Amino acid sequence: MTPQRPVSDELLNSFVDNELETGEQARLFTSIEQDAALKQRVCDLHGLKKMMQHAYPLPPVSMNRPGRRMRPWPGTMTQYVLGMLVLLLVGGSSGWMLSDANTMNSVSRTSRLLKTIQSGSMAQNPDKIIVQVSNANPIRLKAALDETENLLDTYRRNRQPLEVEILANGNGLDLLRSDVSPFRQRVGLMQARYPNLEFYACNQSIASLQAQGIKVRLLPDIRLAGSALEEINRRVRQGWDYVRT
């Protein structure tokens, strides 16, 4: 029997991942049949792939919109895609799209906007801002409320119009839950003090918690958004600035 060349790990990986050409695959099949140790290595690699897939299942609830199982992404998405196509048409003829300044770049403006707000320069004077809170860390929640309050105060002092929405989703929903929010009183005070501030809770996140058997009770006067993405998309399309904390 002629001694066989040792099979490299790279080659075995390619075999397991179906990356080999037919001829090479056939040769390796033959080698595997004749070599128990090689067979074991292949089994181990297959097992590892299976374990990876088992460890990271597709999200069962929250990302599949439990309240709308039959049609997880509602008509808004069609409208958005169509909206984008209309924008393409308009932008293509006017050159507006090339500026990439308004809705097209709002996500990347997030950090800039916060810095602008923090520095007090207000160079861009945004007058409609949606603040997304998706983190339950009390430090971050406090920072979001502090920043928003600073902003509202500054605009009020300068007699400038401003509308702010704070949108809580995911773990950030804790901010607006009456039984767990570390800022119950503060949210109430801010609602009373600033009529131009609205708090929104993501209905999808609520459904996700309810699916886990958690009863969700919201603070008074909290509005509901179908989902965070829908609300953000809607507002960005309307020209709002988007800040994520």
Next chain:
Amino acid sequence: MKLFPLFCRADEYEQRFEQIRPRLYRVAYSWTRNAALAEDLAQETLVKGLKRLGQLNDAQRFDGWMFSILTNCWRDHFRHNREMEDIDDMDESLFSHSRSPDVEHDQNEIVTRVRDAVSRLSTGQRQVVTLIDLEEFSYVEVANILSIPIGTVMSRLCRARQALQTLLREHAPSQTKDAVQPIALRRVK
């Protein structure tokens, strides 16, 4: 003019965005091990994807294109916020299922071991192995998504799997050994 075909493909893209969202989340979670961050990254990717849809020339490249955006989103986030991440953010509640406590415990133990092992890989290795094992992208597609040579994909994958095997062996629960013992005893009888 690509506008008319794009217009006709609106429904197709709607479905594609619909389907890819949980996949983006899963991969983002495997990279970050942080549910809130993964959700943010998936969302940011979708928003960017929707905004840049007109730049996608080949509809068949949609999946890879979206995962490229995800890669960039994570890279940006990593650059800007690496000092700000804290351990309190780790949350696996989004993966919870309604199973019996016993089954849940066993399943969670395997899941936790694998996730622990994956989180100890280097960033590059983690990206490659998750894109190939979870999303079943080809090596060429992964090379395009991550903008690296295919040889690098193969070597990272190889090292990632070797490391995972070693880590999983090292952290195998002691009860595995106990479970093997009764079988050996029966053979002796």
